[in-house]
Structure formats: C-alpha cells, structure tokens
Amino acid sequence: MSNKTDRTKTHIVTIFFEMMDEIGFEKITVASLSKRAKINRGTFYNYFPDKYAIIEEVEEEMYTNFEKVMREHIGVAVTSKIDQYGRKNVGLFFKEASEKLMMFLYQRKELAQILVGKNGRPHFIERLERLYIETVQEKLEVIPHEITESEKLQQEFIYYGVIAVVKRWLRTGAKQSPEEVAKILAKCMTVAPITIFEEIETR
Numbered sequence: 599m600s601n602k603t604d605r606t607k608t609h610i611v612t613i614f615f616e617m618m619d620e621i622g623f624e625k626i627t628v629a630s631l632s633k634r635a636k637i638n639r640g641t642f643y644n645y646f647p648d649k650y651a652i653i654e655e656v657e658e659e660m661y662t663n664f665e666k667v668m669r670e671h672i673g674v675a676v677t678s679k680i681d682q683y684g685r686k687n688v689g690l691f692f693k694e695a696s697e698k699l700m701m702f703l704y705q706r707k708e709l710a711q712i713l714v715g716k717n718g719r720p721h722f723i724e725r726l727e728r729l730y731i732e733t734v735q736e737k738l739e740v741i742p743h744e745i746t747e748s749e750k751l752q753q754e755f756i757y758y759g760v761i762a763v764v765k766r767w768l769r770t771g772a773k774q775s776p777e778e779v780a781k782i783l784a785k786c787m788t789v790a791p792i793t794i795f796e797e798i799e800t801r
Contacts, residue, residue, distance in 0.1 A: 607645045614652050622717035668733045671698040693784035700776035707772045731757050
C-alpha cells in the first residue's frame with residue numbers, strides 16, 4: 599500500500615470518528631462521510647465496503663492490542679508478585695502494571711474518548727471490560743479452593759472500581775498523565791477505602 603493510499607484511508611477513518619463524536623454512528627452515511635472527507639463515494643468503496651467495516655476494523659485492532667497488554671501486564675497472580683516485590687512494595691507492582699494499561703489508552707485517547715462518549719459504542723466498551731475481568735479471573739482460577747459468593751462480590755467491587763476510574767479519566771479529557779492515574783489506581787488497590795476518605799476529608 600502506497601503512502602498516498604495510507605493517507606487516504608487514515609483520512610477517511612479520521613473523518614468518520616469526527617462525525618461519530620458529533621452525530622453518532624447511526625446518522626453517518628457513506629454519502630455524508632464522503633462529502634465531508636472531500637472524496638467521491640467510489641474512493642470510499644476502494645477502502646471499505648460500508649461504514650460498519652470502518653468501526654469493526656478499528657475496534658478489532660484496539661481490542662487485539664488491549665488484550666496483548668492485559669495478558670502481559672495485568673493478568674498476573676497477585677500472590678506471586680507479593681513474593682517478588684515484598685508486601686510493603688506491592689503497590690509498585692500495581693503502579694507499573696497500571697501504567698502499561700493507561701499508556702495504551704493515552705496513546706489512543708482521542709479514539710477512546712469517542713468510544714466511551716455519549717455517541718460511543720457501549721457494547722465495545724463492555725467487551726473491553728469483560729476482557730479485563732476475565733483476564734484477572736483466569737489467574738484466580740488457580741486458587742486451590744472454591745471462591746465464595748461473598749469473595750466474588752468483593753472482587754466485583756475492585757473490578758468495577760478500576761473500570762470507573764478509567765472511564766472517568768477518559769470522559770473528563772484524560773488530563774492527568776498515565777503515570778498519575780496509575781499511581782491513583784495502585785493506591786486504591788493497596789490502601790483501605792476508609793483511609794482514602796479520611797485523607798480527602800482532612801486535606
């Protein structure tokens with residue numbers, strides 16, 4: 599694929615997500631996209647059969663790379679990391695792992711913000727959430743006893759706490775650096791919630 603071809607395809611995708619952010623996926627037509635991108639419809643069809651192909655290609659690329667980051671850095675047994683880092687320094691493990699995840703999202707923040715925004719794709723975000731939870735749970739399956747329902751509820755609290763932090767960060771413009779958010783996530787994973795509330799109230 600030539601540089602000109604690459605640029606044209608990238609331009610189409612860029613315009614597509616600009617429109618998606620403004621009016622939502624359902625209202626985009628090939629005609630309106632081609633007009634805004636200042637190309638003819640034939641040029642559009644040289645790259646994509648329809649608008650669904652654009653979103654599917656981009657989402658699949660993002661999902662595949664997100665999965666790679668998860669498998670390499672997030673899906674690890676906490677107990678083994680406590681042995682490696684020492685219990686006093688386990689926060690460093692959470693921070694380093696979280697930084698990998700946050701950096702991945704930060705490098706794609708414009709796209710990620712659109713996907714989690716008001717005109718985004720809820721089912722795609724749910725797919726990423728499921729991957730995050732399943733990756734962590736896979737490591738918990740090696741625990742030599744059955745996890746109780748109460749323990750599962752506690753896990754849910756942790757999973758969706760992390761997800762909520764990441765969503766809020768993106769939806770408010772990703773203003774904090776990946777390192778800063780990773781530090782927050784590590785603190786939330788290693789400090790009792792009551793301690794965090796006390797620090798906020800007495801600041």
